[in-house]
Amino acid sequence: MSDARAVSENVKIPEQSSPPEPPDALLKVEGLVKHFPIRKGLLRRETGAVQAVDGLTFDVRPGETLGVVGESGCGKSTMGRLITRLLEPTGGKIEFQGHDITHLGVGAMRPLRRDVQMIFQDPYSSLNPRHTIGTIVSAPFRLQGITPEGGVKKEVQQLLELVGLNPEHYNRYPHEFSGGQRQRIGIARALALKPKLVVADEPVSALDVSIQAQVVNLLDDLQDELGLTYVIIAHDLSVIRHVSDRIAVMYLGKIVELADRASLYESPMHPYTKALLSAVPIPDPRRRGVRSERILLTGDVPSPISPPSGCRFHTRCWKATELCKEQEPPLIALAAGRQVACHHPENAADQAPGDPAPASAGEAAGSAPGPSGEAAGSAPESEGGAGK
C-alpha cells in the first residue's frame, strides 16, 4: 500500500507543473466543447443542449496513431468532426502545428485542409454516385488549385495504385465497386494532397471481416510509407488495439482514460475501460469458461442532454461513492503516459482514500484504497448487471 501511495505522489509531480507537452505535438486540443442546442416551440427557444463533447484535452504526436473508442453517443464522431473543423466548436481550443484553428472560417481553413483529411465510415454515402472515380479523387486538386507534377490524371492513377485499385478504373462510377474498394477510393481521396493528419471515423466498421483486414493493413502500410499521423475513431476494441499507439476512451463527451496501447489493454485503470474491455466477446471457444471475469454494466449510457452529475460514469459504476456523484474527477496522470479521470481507479492508488463506500452499494467493496479493488469490485457486479 505504501509504495502504491508513493508511486502516485511521484507521478503527480509533473502534473502540478503542467505536464510538459512534447513541443512538436501535431494537434493540440484543450478543453474542447461542442453543445448542440435543442430548440423548441414557436420561437425556437433554446431549451437545452446535447452535450456531445464536453471538455476534451489531448494531443496527437506526429507519426503516431491515436485510437478513440467509446460506445455510440459518447461523442467520438463529433470530436473527429471538430478537430477536422467540419463542425464549429462551442468552446475550447484546437491548435494544429502551433496555429490556433479553433474558429477559422471556411476560407481561412482551406490551406489547412491539405494537411488535415478525413476518411468516412460509410463508403456508400461518402462518394458522389454521379461522379467518376477520377473526378472524386481529383477533387482535392481542383479545390486547392493545385496541378501536380505530371498532371492530375497521372497523379490520381498513382493514388489508385497506392491504395490497391486498378488505375484503369479511373472512369468508373462508385456503384461499380464493392464496399472495400469504395473505402479504398475514400482513402485515395484523403491522401491526394499528402496530408499530415488523417482522421478516420469508423474506417472499417461497414466492411466484411476479410475486407476489414485488407483496409487495416492498407492504413498501416500507408502510414509507414507516407509518415502519416492518424486519429482513428472506432467502436471495435479489437480493431483499435490492432491499429493504435495510444488510445483515448470516451464516455458521454469526456475522455475517461488516455494511455498507450499495451498498458490500457493489460491494466485498464478506469472502471469503464475495464468493463468495456471485458465485454468484448473473445473469439476463442476455450476462453468461454472465463466468463466470470466479465463485468456486466447495468442499463444503457445516460442521455447526453442531461448527463449525470459528478463523474458521468457513476450511475453504472460498481465502485461509485457519494464523492463520485458530487465531484467530477479530473483527467490526471496516474502513471507515466497514462491519464485517468477517476476517484477510485483500478490498478492504481485510490485518488480519494478518505471517501467511504456508500452503504447502499454493498457489493462495491472494491472501492477500498489501493489496487485491491480489482477482484472485489468485479466479481459481484459481473452478473448483477445482467438483468436477470
Place this chain on the structure above:
Amino acid sequence: MSNPDKTGAAQSGPAAPEAPEAPLSGLVPGEVAEAGSAAPSAFLEVRDLRVHFPTDDGLVKSVDGLSFQLEKGRTLGIVGESGSGKSVTSLGIMGLHTAGQYGRRKARISGEVWLDGKELLTADPDEVRRLGGRYMAMIFQDPLSALHPYYTIGRQIVEAYRVHHDVDKKTARKRAVEMLDRVGIPQPDKRVDSYPHEFSGGMRQRAMIAMSLVNNPELLIADEPTTALDVTVQAQILDLIRDLQKEFGSAVIVITHDLGVVAELADDILVMYGGRCVERGPAEKVFYEPQHPYTWGLLGSMPRIDRDQTERLIPVKGSPPSLINIPDGCAFNPRCPYADVPDGDRTRTVRPELRPVGERHFSACHMAQEERTRIWTEEIAPKL
C-alpha cells in the same frame, strides 16, 4: 436486475454446458442428405436446402445445397460474410420466403427441413404458420424495424401469445409482464405499456427476445442479435440468450459475422461461403483445427482483443462472389491462395463435397486432409 435467486443460479451455471466433454449430440457424423425422405432422428434437420431468387440479372443462388442437424439444448453458429446466404437460410427454415413478399416472383426453395419429425417445406402453409410461432421463433438484428411502432410492447407480446394459446387478455398480459421481467426490463408492469420508441436499443432487443420466447419455442433463430448494439449491451444480451437457452432447453441457431459472438455461444459452427457450407464442426475444432482455407482467412483477418498483436493481419484477397455468378468448382477458388495445391483444374471445375475430416467435423475442400493439416499447423497457425 430483478430476481435475486435467478442471478445466483446464473452465476453458478456458466461453466457447465460449455464443457466440451458434454455428450456431443449436435451433429451426427456422416452426411445423410442422400438418405431419402425418412424422418430423421435429429430435432432439426436441414437436407440439401436451396433457396434461389429469380431476378432480371439472373438466378441468385442465395443458399445452394445446405445440410445440417441440430439437437435441442445445442447452439449452432452460422458464420459468413454479407451475401454468404446465412440470413436466407434462416428465413428458409422459418418458411418466410414462401409468403410471396417478392411479388409475382417467388423464391424457389427445394430440399427438406425437418423439425421434430415434420417436414416443413412441403407442409400446408397454415400448419407451418401454426408450428412457426409455437415451435420456432426468431430474433432479428434490428429491433426497431422488427417491432411495430404503433402498438405497445405489451400488446405485441400479448398478441404473439394469444395466437397460440387460448387465454384471455388478462392472463396473456400477466405472461407478457413475466417475460419482460425475465429478460431484465426494469419495472416490467409499467414498461409493458411503453411503445418501442420509448425503449433504448438494448431494451428493444430484450423486448423482442421476450416476444420470441413467450411461446417457449423449441427452436430459436437469432439473426445477428447483437450487431446493432454497443459492446457493453451486447455482453448483456449474449448472456441473456445463453441463460435463457439453459432454462428453456431450446435449440438455438445464431447467425453472425462476428467470430467472437459464435465463440461465446455456439457448440457447433457452420461456415458459409457463396451460399454453401464450406466447413462445419464443433466450435473447438473449427477454431483450433480449421480445415478450410476460407476459415483460415476469417481467423487471419480478425484483429484480436486478447492478444497484443502488432503483426499484419492476413486478409483474404479479393471480395466475396456475386451470388448470381458463383465461381465454378470450389466457390472460394478465385480467392484461395492454395487453389493450385491439389489440382488447379479440378478446383476450378468440380465442386468439392462436404467430407468428414474428424469426428462430426466436415469440410469441403479438394486438398488432401494431411496437406490441409500441414498448412494450418505450419503456415497459418503460427502467424495468428
